[in-house]
Amino acid sequence: MSLTRREVARAVAATVGGATLAGTALGAPADAAAAQNGTATAYGPRVRHTGKGPTGYEVTFRFHAPGAKRVQLKGEWYFERPGELTERLTGPDHLVETQGLLPRQWKPGDVPASHPNSTSPIWPVVDMTKGPDGVWTYTTPLPGGVYTYGFFVDSDADDTTTTGQLPDPGNPAWNVTDGVVHGRAVDRSQIYVPSDPHFHAVDRSWQGPANGPRGKLRYVIYASPGHVTPADENYLVVYTPPGYDPHRAKPYPTLYLSHGGGEDEMGWSTQGDLANIMDNLIGQGEIAPMVVVMPNATGYASSTQELAHRTDLIERVFPWVEEHYNVSTSASDRAYTGLSAGGMRTVYLLLDNTEQFGYYGVMSAGLPPGTTFGAARVAALKEVSVYVGCGWQDPINPGFTLNGTALHRGPFRAVRDLTAAGVHVQSDFVDGGHEWHVWRILLKDFLTRVAFLPPTTASAAWGT
Structure with a gap:
């Protein structure tokens, strides 16, 4: 069961303390988005083009919680390799079991898929590393596309957990302005990663921030x-x-x-x-x-x-x-x-x-x-x-x-x-x-x- 709208808003405010909550364009590196929009940005994700395998891009997720003893990150990035499945189609007598590949194992043709295969969002949960500045970080390669993620503070989350999940205060939903939620508070955030053609990734630019006018x-x-x-x-x-x-x-x-x-x-x-x-x-x-x-x-x-x-x-x-x-x-x-x-x-x-x-x-x-x-x-x-x-x-x-x-x-x-x-x-x-x-x-x-x-x-x- 997810937190209520009010509970999520209170939890985010309590976690980040006095940090500024400024909106960033979905998937743009947080610092670049801040410069583009002319706003200050709280700790948020950084997308970096490495030009190295397996995907050409990596993302560093950041969460400022100096008083926390443990921070975990849950992200929408188990992958499956369709060409190596024993059967492609789930049918009456066969549930396709996806391989649960991690981003470092990604190859061209792999696609996001929860693991084990389910109608529930079963995605990997990892421990983040705390720095001397109280910022917890985790870096992973990711292929092009949009990914949902969330944080767990001082809990014992696993890949089925949703209770207590927090969005990224440095990358809030579109309905958050200066820390104030207009409508429902969501308990997760999204990041867009560009595709590097040198690694034969599918072009997902149609999912990224538009270069022209926006609705x-x-x-x-x-x-x-x-x-x-x-x-x-x-x-x-x-x-x-x-x-x-x-x-x-x-x-x-x-x-x-x-x-x-x-x-x-x-x-x-x-x-x-x-x-x-x-x-x-x-x-x-x-x-x-x-x-x-x-x-x-x-x-x-x-x-x-x-x-x-x-x-x-x-x-x-x-x-x-x-x-x-x-x-x-x-x-x-x-x-x-x-x-x-x-x-x-x-x-x-x-x-x-x-x-x-x-x-x-x-x-x-x-x-x-x-x-x-x-x-x-x-x-x-x-x-x-x-x-x-x-x-x-x-x-x-x-x-x-x-x-x-x-x-x-x-x-x-x-x-x-x-x-x-x-x-x-x-x-x-x-x-x-x-x-x-x-x-x-x-x-x-x-x-x-x-x-x-x-x-x-x-x-x-x-x-x-």
């Missing part, structure tokens, strides 16, 4: 009568693209982006690296500018197939967003996608509220058991664009059961069943497990191949 993130509280926690109100995070024009003649399309289990409205804008991904894809002309809405899908009264959340989304979130932003009110200009539990929300909307969106992206989820395809449902599904994606090694591929209840039958069966019903599906499966490395890639894929693009099926006859 903005905003934390929103809106009225939600009937919502339980908090009572009668709920949260959104909203991204507006670079150069957003509230008076533009053509309203913007809207992407609704849903978090997974154990996450909330902050998941995609932190671990998901949403703003950087959008800024880069928009800046490079790969996608059109759009508004992105990230709702909180937790805290509702229990309901079948998350009906309470779906009702709130359609009856309250849609009107609020359309009143406060220059977005289209047409379903054809709305897209919905989400990961894991958010993938199931996508499925529920796809099946039962098909008319609300023009584009649906299912990540790491499948169809509920017993799903049927009558003529009316098939006709409705043929009017929208459907995308399904997952990691090859994801344990949920055969389906997923929670507390003895089967929630879905897996993404592979979803592609098969939808296709068999006559519904065109675009799909993508990439090496990786149930983790953000996969979901960032799938988000990019959904946006560049499916969302707000014309259908890929041809209705015209091809002659005789």
Whole structure:
């Protein structure tokens, strides 16, 4: 169980004492980011190009805690080597066991993957070294990409621990200004590492800070009568693209982006690296500018197939967003996608509220058991664009059961069943497990191949 918003904020303040908490651009070396932004920076990560193997880059993580007896670092960097797996795909009779390679063992083609393979974030925990200045450090090579990490102070954390995890006060989330948290306090930070082509690393620059104009993130509280926690109100995070024009003649399309289990409205804008991904894809002309809405899908009264959340989304979130932003009110200009539990929300909307969106992206989820395809449902599904994606090694591929209840039958069966019903599906499966490395890639894929693009099926006859 994670700390509450208030507990995380208090813990960070107590740990860093009087240190200045200044925001740094995700993944930029802390000192360089401070110079660029004209701000003072607390102790934070340093990214250094070494030009040496195995990756060409190394990161030094720093945490100022002079009174601590032990500081540990947990980072999203176990790796797997797909080409050396005995089987590539997790199936009904085989769970892919990843190798648990450490960064110093990295080779081209390796990808982040929790170890042992699981739906939980199982990542290595290491002890940091204390310097005479009270700064604890740990240095490791890392290949290009975005990595999540957090600290544990005077605890005995292991690779499954999340309780007591602290973010990096020198590299806080976007919603922290001068040590004050606006919205939910998150218990982890992210770092972006560039790719060195000399070591045949995959170019992940689309996940790094954009060189050009950047969009903005905003934390929103809106009225939600009937919502339980908090009572009668709920949260959104909203991204507006670079150069957003509230008076533009053509309203913007809207992407609704849903978090997974154990996450909330902050998941995609932190671990998901949403703003950087959008800024880069928009800046490079790969996608059109759009508004992105990230709702909180937790805290509702229990309901079948998350009906309470779906009702709130359609009856309250849609009107609020359309009143406060220059977005289209047409379903054809709305897209919905989400990961894991958010993938199931996508499925529920796809099946039962098909008319609300023009584009649906299912990540790491499948169809509920017993799903049927009558003529009316098939006709409705043929009017929208459907995308399904997952990691090859994801344990949920055969389906997923929670507390003895089967929630879905897996993404592979979803592609098969939808296709068999006559519904065109675009799909993508990439090496990786149930983790953000996969979901960032799938988000990019959904946006560049499916969302707000014309259908890929041809209705015209091809002659005789």
